[in-house]
Amino acid sequence: MRLNRDHRGWLAFTIVATIAGAVSYRLYVAASPYGASGGSWPGLAYGVLGTLAMLLAGLLAGRKKVRTWRIGPARVWMQMHVWLGLLAVPLILFHAGLRLGGALTTTLMALFAVVTVSGLFGLALQQYLPGIMTERVPLETLVGQMDHVREGLATDAYELVASLAGVVPEAAEEQARLAAEQAALQTRPGNWKAVARKPPVTDPVPEAALLRDVYLREIRPYLLRDARTRTNPPDIRTLVVRAPGEWAPKLERLAAICEESHQLAVQRRLHDVLHGWLFVHAPLSFALFVLAAFHIVMALKY
Amino acid sequence: MTRRHADGLDGQWLSLEEVAELDFFKSSKRAKLKLPTLLGAAPDAGEPGIKAVVRREYEPGEVICEAGAYGSTAFLLVEGAATAFLPERVEAKSVEGRTPRSLARILDGFRRRTRRAERTPGRPEVGEVSRYATLAHDRRLGPAAIRPGEIFGLDTCVNFYPREATVRAETRCVALEMLRSVLDTIRGAGDAIDEAYEAHAIRSTLHQSALLAELSASQIEALAAVSTLLTPDSDEVSDGVVYAEDTPADALYLVRAGTIKMSQTKAGGEFVFTYLGRGGAFGFEALMPARPRTRLVLRCASHPTLFRELALTKPITIGRSESCDMLVPKESRAIGRRHCRVEERDGELWIVDLDSANHTLLNGERIREAILAEGDHIGVVEYVFEIGREDVTAVDAPAAVRVARASGLDSFEVVRVPAEALGRLAEANAAALAAATRAGRALETAAFSRSANEQAMLEETVELNLYNSQNVLLIDLERCTRCDECVRACADAHDGVARFTRDGPRIGRYLVTMACRSCTDPKCMVGCPVGSIRREDSLEIKIEDWCIGCERCANQCPFGNINMVELSELKRPPPPREGVSLRATVCDLCAGYDGPNCVYACPHDAAIRVAPGEFLAPSDLR
CATH class of the missing domain: 2.60.120.10 (Jelly Rolls)
Structure with missing residues (x-):
């Protein structure tokens, strides 16, 4: 979530609540001969408020399960998640009397710290990475469609190469996909998304051997590589120089396909970073709630 | 024989035989030819497959259709008398919230718009693109009587604009409401409908033009x-x-x-x-x-009889030398042999002093060289020359x-x-x-x-066909984390199948998603053989359950915003029909909810539904 002017109210509330908490904590410590304690009434109050803040922040996960329910726009829940999550930090620290305590509470504090830091890290990423992705990946696609798009690019590249150099037997996967496309076209001839494909050339010119070689050696492996592999797109400038002039538009398209594949890889990496922190933040938040519940039960019981 | 039926237009639908028996349809050969196909006559049951014509009865004073309401049907008055009139002020209706489970009222405090539109639709100005244009002019046609056999509501049925007039039954009326597919079969069939439509279109346009x-x-x-x-x-x-x-x-x-x-x-x-x-x-x-297209000339204002007027089509030199174009009498010794020159440089007219001893004046000021304009006076000692234009009567006015x-x-x-x-x-x-x-x-x-940025914005708007889009789902790519909550919310609200794709062209930092744009001129609604894609009384486009999956609307949408879905993918598929395995789906602006779910479920405040013409500014292009 991008922090902007819309957050001013939340920011002011969090600052005021933190200051109020700090002042009352100072007064409470000054009035307590044995120092702050989570078991005292003021300590318990901090604990209850901190837990409430954590719970409200954590409700975002539930809100995302009922997307169509009219219980407030999701952005408001996200704002609440961010700011109440932050407010929980001083409240819990005041509840703990700025100490770690025993094994359970130390574990709780460690989890709380990791959850908070990972959340802040994610928030920081969200300020910059969407913009970077927008700038660096103009040909962005849906992440869920990425494999499909990569396959499509490989098929498009094969179609181009075959239209210049004839059938390439090694590209069996691409040929199978083209055949499947044709079969689908037969069943739904009115489908506007169907693409008219160029047939393979039957009598390729001698330069076709070079194209076929570059395709099998560089272009095809590049297009079919693991999406997370960092590799530069193949350089086909030599091919362009040596190929007949009329091939130029198709070779340009081939280069554009490689570039699109490159952009998809960049998108994949940025997407992984943008969402990777959630793999820490979400499960540890769940663990935090479980341990916090255990802590509450134990504290109330004993 | 009239029956009620759940499918098709609500009302008492007519069978093929009933439609064909009406005088109006009897007279049209073309309609006779096409109606059986259109209505999908089923000989076994005698029931039409498509309920595209319904018969309605109205009591005196009852409103048949209301100005400002969207729609996609036309009416044929069969019996009675009705009047069409324009109310004082109407605006096109937007999507209405109809959800029974909405807690929006209670939680109104949660509501906040992402970004306010810079202006609200109001009175159109000349040349302004506005979907309200014909609804807001001061001068209106007076009430018009509608008699049996007349068709009204054509403009909405043909052009999909909100209804221009409210039509009220004056006596007990019977009217047939028909979808465009039926109207198209009877238009141009020598029924004089087209002529009447054209005459009305011209009159109303002229009357309403500011x-x-x-x-x-x-x-x-x-x-x-x-x-x-x-x-x-x-x-x-x-x-x-x-x-x-x-x-x-x-x-x-x-x-x-x-x-x-x-x-x-x-x-x-x-x-x-x-x-x-x-x-x-x-x-x-x-x-x-x-416009005056005559040439600029140099003439002498002080001694008009001494010099003839010269067109400024080539450099003109003033002086005492024989080579000068404007030859000053030799006795005027204070004037140089080549005193000054008037010439054109890069499309502009200049006066250049040729190092004269007694200087050249432009409008009373001494100059070395200066740009001239029509009406300027050049002083050369006692002579005053003027930059003028050839008399209009001197050349043919183009x-x-x-x-x-x-x-x-x-x-x-x-x-x-x-x-x-x-x-x-x-x-x-x-x-x-x-x-x-x-x-x-x-x-x-x-x-x-217009500034360069404004010009770029205009061209981008035309390029992306945003000029006739009334409601576009934009995603601010600098806020969007690509979490796809918007797509999931859409799927949740529509039987598990999302009605849009988070992909499409970009305009500045905004992604123009592949979601229905609620065009002022929805091409998708033209030519549906069964009239299943239509607008009712609000902005959203709806595809009815009687869609036969022919893909025509999907092919006609210029933006690819209509998707065909296998019926087997739907959680609640419509009743099975022989030979129908697909149906078209389109964003319906989440009709039934009090706002689009894609926007409501976006946690990052990135998804917005806006009228692009009002929302996007040249600065958004970056």
Whole structure:
């Protein structure tokens, strides 16, 4: 979530609540001969408020399960998640009397710290990475469609190469996909998304051997590589120089396909970073709630 | 024989036999030929497959259709009498919230708009694209009586604009409401429907045009008699071009439907001046007095009989030398042999002093060289020369020609008003011509005073076809984390199948998603063989359960925003029909909810539903 002017109210509330908490904590410590304690009434109050803040922040996960329910726009829940999550930090620290305590509470504090830091890290990423992705990946696609798009690019590249150099037997996967496309076209001839494909050339010119070689050696492996592999797109400038002039538009398209594949890889990496922190933040938040519940039960019981 | 049926138009639908028996349909050979196919006659049950015509009864005073409401049907009055009239002020209806489980009222405090529209739709200005254009003018046609056998609501059925007038039953009425597929079968079949439609279209356009507000009703009727309605199919229109540059300007045009692009061909490509929607007007060259196209001349103001006037088509030297173009008498010794020269440089006119002893003055000031303009006075000792223009009567006043090309961006309707007829009226009503001329000049000035960024924005708007989009789902890519909550929310609200794709062209930092744009001129709704894609009384486009999956609407949507879904993928598929395995789906703006779920479920405040023309600003292009 991008922090902007819309957050001013939340920011002011969090600052005021933190200051109020700090002042009352100072007064409470000054009035307590044995120092702050989570078991005292003021300590318990901090604990209850901190837990409430954590719970409200954590409700975002539930809100995302009922997307169509009219219980407030999701952005408001996200704002609440961010700011109440932050407010929980001083409240819990005041509840703990700025100490770690025993094994359970130390574990709780460690989890709380990791959850908070990972959340802040994610928030920081969200300020910059969407913009970077927008700038660096103009040909962005849906992440869920990425494999499909990569396959499509490989098929498009094969179609181009075959239209210049004839059938390439090694590209069996691409040929199978083209055949499947044709079969689908037969069943739904009115489908506007169907693409008219160029047939393979039957009598390729001698330069076709070079194209076929570059395709099998560089272009095809590049297009079919693991999406997370960092590799530069193949350089086909030599091919362009040596190929007949009329091939130029198709070779340009081939280069554009490689570039699109490159952009998809960049998108994949940025997407992984943008969402990777959630793999820490979400499960540890769940663990935090479980341990916090255990802590509450134990504290109330004993 | 009338029955109620859950499918099709609500009401008492008519069987093929009943429709064919009506006098109105009996007279149309074409309708006879097509109706059986259209209504999908099922011989076994005698029931039509498609319920595209319904019979309705209205009590006196009951409203048959309401001005401002969206729709996609036309009415044929069978019995009774009705009146069409325009209320004081109407606005097109938006999507209504109808959810019973909405807690929005309780949680109203949660509501906040992402970004306010800079202005709300209001009174249209000349040339402004506005879907409310015809609904907001002060002058309205008076109440019109509708008699049995007359069709009304054609404009909404054909052009999909909100209804222009409210129609109320004066006596007990029976009317047939029909989908466009039925209307199309009877239009152009010699039933005079087209002629009546054209005549009404011309009259209402002229009456409602702010440009002609100064004219009396009788003068407008006179204009209507000589005006014509142009569509892309008209003989005068070639490939959507209403007129080309440099062709004679002989008419004024008023846009009734669709979008017209005004552009000029320049060295760098096409320069788009503007695009005009309903309520817009163009072709003002026909009204404006011919611009002076005479040449600039140099004449002597102080001694007019001594020098002849010279056209400034080549450098002119003033002096005592025989080689000078303006030869000063030799006795004027204070003037140099070659005193000064008037010449053109890079399209501008300059005066250059040729190192004269007694200097050259421009409008009383001594100069070495300076740019000249029409009306400037050049002082050469006792002689004063003036930059003027050839007398207009000296050359033939050129006929007005088009300075730009007018072409339709989509299906359009334009009323052509001959300049000759306007000219005749102008003699009797000079104020009308003056108002029209002012409007034309204002449009021209606006086009030329546009900044580069504004121009880029305009061209981008045309390029992305955003000019006729009324409600677009934009995603702010600098906020969006690509979490796809919007897509999931859409799927949650629509039977597990999302109605849009988070992909599409970009405009600045915004992604224009592949979601229905609620076009003013929805091409998807043209030609549905069963009339299942339509608008009811609000903005959203709806595809009914009786869709036969022919894919025509999906093919016709220019943006690919209609998707075909296998019926087996739907959680609650419509009743099975033989040979139907697909159905079209389109974003319905989450009708049934109090707002689009894609926007509501976006946790990052990135998804917004806006009218692009009002929301996007040139600064958004970066």
